[in-house]
Amino acid sequence: MAIPSLQDGIDKAGSPVALLWKPGAEPWTPEVIVREYTGWRQEQAAWHEGVALLNLSHHMYDLWIEGSDATQLLADHGVNNFERFAIGQAKQYVPVTRHGHIVTDGVLVREAEDAYVLSGIPAAQHWVQFHAEKGGYDVTFSTDSSSAFRPNGGDPKLFRYQIQGPLAFELIAGVFGAPIPRTKFLHTAPVTLNGRTFKALRHGMAGQAGYEFIGPWEHAAYVHEAFLKAGEPLGLIQVGALAYTTPSVESGWIPSPVPGIYSDPELAEYRKWLPLFGIEGKRPLNGSCFSADIEDHYVSPYELGYGKMIHFGHEFVGRDALLRAKDDEGLRRKVTLVFHPDDVGRVLGGGKDTDPGFVLSYARHRVEGGDGGLVGVTMQTASIDPIGALLSLTLIDAAHAEPGTEVTVIWGEHPGIGTDADADLGFPRIRATVQPSPYDRHARTEYRRNA
Known part of the structure; x- marks a missing residue:
């Protein structure tokens, strides 16, 4: 039996909104994470006042992209500047449709000259992979789904632990025996802990200092325990699924905007390629602001605050639409x-x-x-x-x-x-x-x- 596509679901429901509108839908929280460790209030306070440990290992979807056309593929379908993209650097990757509506964003790390990993919810990954296959780019892919969708269960390929808060650097120095090398914002540095090598990505949440540590799953338990042990005298608090969902509200990052893919006739082939039981078919819409027209739910990257990321010095899908929208006073x-x-x-x-x-x-x-x-x-x-x-x-x-x-x-x-x-x-x-x-x-x- 053929796996139903997103287009099959739209056709059966009668419209994209009829498929997606789910009154009273439960809000998403990260998979396989304890809902609360010490209580959401104390966990929120930890990254404001002390130090917090967040486990991002299970809810991220990773797509590894390698090959001689990897940079060209990503540049052709993303608004970002690829002329200045160092190995070890991360960027918030922003793909848009030909009409300038965002597909979604993700975190893109350049791991080598012709190798990248794109992480986040899988809508951006799907967009890149489809266009690579359709356009005949010389690239290969490997994937690791989130733990909720990983075939046959099993562990993730990577661990991801965030250390955040005013005491983050003190904790990190305690774990590694000294401060790790100063790293630019959204850049990575290799680190070693008792013979185990992994990466430290410099960034933060809700304006707080911190790093995200990323490495092979075989080291996950050891690294986690090291952070817990070093953090005990500093009052380290682990952050559960409830509190984890909230710092984006303070830091201004809007998660999971509606992908602008449901109505363009030229994207019918894409909708037939996408599975119905994926993020594009199952992430619900609800609330009091209803419209039967799915395009009323689309979002421009300018509205999300991504204007500074748009680089018009190269050709990419949606470039002309974004040029027209650049000075549009009617945008929200x-x-x-x-x-x-x-x-x-x-x-x-x-x-x-x-x-x-x-x-x-x-x-x-x-x-x-x-x-x-x-x-x-x-x-x-x-x-x-x-x-x-x-x-x-x-x-x-x-x-x-x-x-x-x-x-x-x-x-x-x-x-x-x-x-x-x-x-x-x-x-x-x-x-x-x-x-x-x-x-x-x-x-x-x-x-x-x-x-």
Whole structure:
């Protein structure tokens, strides 16, 4: 029996939105990670105030790309600058469709002259692999799925551990016996721990200092135990699946935008190549901001804040569309909404003074201006305990993007096809104030510059 394709699923459902719209969908949390170790509040505080260990080993999808055409393939289908891409460097890889809509982003590391590894959710990897096969590029691929989708189970090929927080460098020096060589932001350096060699990737989360350590799975348990032992006197806290999902809200990274692949007739072949039971067919849409037109859910890389990554000095798919969009004042802006605490307690906590506890939502909730008109859509909402607020990464019209602007979030689950998108369904309303994104000041103003 043939494996159903994404196009098969769309055809059977009647439309892309009919396939994807799932009211009340549970928010994603990382696979095979304890939900909470010491409690989400303490775990969030750890990377703000102390030091935290995060295990990224199980939910990442890796695609290794090797061959004489590897750089050309990635440059032809990504907006990034490949003229300056050193071996050992990482970049946030951003592929777009011919209409300039993002497919999704991923972390791309150049491992050798003609070898790369692309990591993250697999939508970008699928896009690259399909176009390599269709275009006849001289490349080979190897993959490692996330633990939830790895055939026949088994361990990952790589471990990934993040050490983050104000005490991160002190902990790292304790593990290796001395500070590791200073590394530029988003660059890697080889490190050795008692004969075990792996990589240290310099980056951070929510504006905090840190590294991500990546190496062969055979060393995973040893390296993990070394971090735990050295971190004990520093109060190291392991971060569980709940807290792990939240730092992107502070740092301004919008995960899993809807890939702009569902409606273009020229991508029918691609949709037939993609499996239905993959990220493109199963990552749900939900919330109060409904549209039956899938293109209303597409996103420009400019809206996500990726404009500085776009390099027009080479030809790539979507280049002309992005040139036209470059000065488009009609594009939405990325902001942080700070929810009014009284309304949060009333709507989510059961009363005016009730703490709602942990809240996580990837729902697309409708954001309205003072006249009740649609002005934006939430992309990810989470409780951030060190800040003492519920924050939402949001795309909003330019006229309402000024910090301090008051808006209203409509909190509810639109039933989808068959109900008017603008119907008044009696959903509760939460007042919110527009603030910058990233919300964390250090991440917004100093982090990359001083990294």
